[in-house]
Amino acid sequence: MFGLLVGAVDAVALALLGVPLALLWGLLAFITNYIPYVGFWLGVLPPALLALLVGGWQLVLVVYLIYSVVNFLLTSLVQPRYIGNAVGLSISVTFLGLAFWGWMLGPLGAVLAVPLTLLVKVLLVDCDPRASWAQALLGSVAQLGVAQLGVAQLGAPPAREEGDPSTG
Numbered sequence: 818m819f820g821l822l823v824g825a826v827d828a829v830a831l832a833l834l835g836v837p838l839a840l841l842w843g844l845l846a847f848i849t850n851y852i853p854y855v856g857f858w859l860g861v862l863p864p865a866l867l868a869l870l871v872g873g874w875q876l877v878l879v880v881y882l883i884y885s886v887v888n889f890l891l892t893s894l895v896q897p898r899y900i901g902n903a904v905g906l907s908i909s910v911t912f913l914g915l916a917f918w919g920w921m922l923g924p925l926g927a928v929l930a931v932p933l934t935l936l937v938k939v940l941l942v943d944c945d946p947r948a949s950w951a952q953a954l955l956g957s958v959a960q961l962g963v964a965q966l967g968v969a970q971l972g973a974p975p976a977r978e979e980g981d982p983s984t985g
Contacts (some may be wrong), residue, residue, distance in 0.1 A: 828840050
């Protein structure tokens with residue numbers, strides 16, 4: 818949904834600026850929005866180069882500023898409010914997943930890096946209770962529930978069972 822919104826806003830802005838093929842660049846912004854970290858640059862480079870040919874460096878600056886503002890507002894301020902930490906992957910793991918899946922599958926792997934990394938996480942970590950320690954490596958501690966960290970209650974002594982001789 819947010820990728821579609823980014824692409825639509827970028828396409829409208831490019832059309833208003835008179836950059837040719839605005840719908841194509843909006844579609845590119847939509848697709849590259851799914852590539853973490855480098856997707857922004859892949860999406861802004863072609864329309865910026867075309868803007869340079871059409872309107873000079875001033876138009877390139879305007880295109881870059883519009884892309885930057887739209888990307889910052891929608892993906893840094895609005896999107897986290899709705900999605901939050903839903904995927905449960907740290908920034909480092911996401912970047913390593915992008916590098917790995919991009920290397921394995923090329924551009925398609927870069928687009929599918931987060932879903933494929935989540936699939937591997939579900940298959941290898943989430944379904945095996947003995948691998949709960951890996952949650953701390955894959956996601957930030959803030960994303961993990963207390964029970965996932967193996968701690969019953971922070972700051973409280975362990976619960977005692979009935980019949981425990983240590984109960985007083």
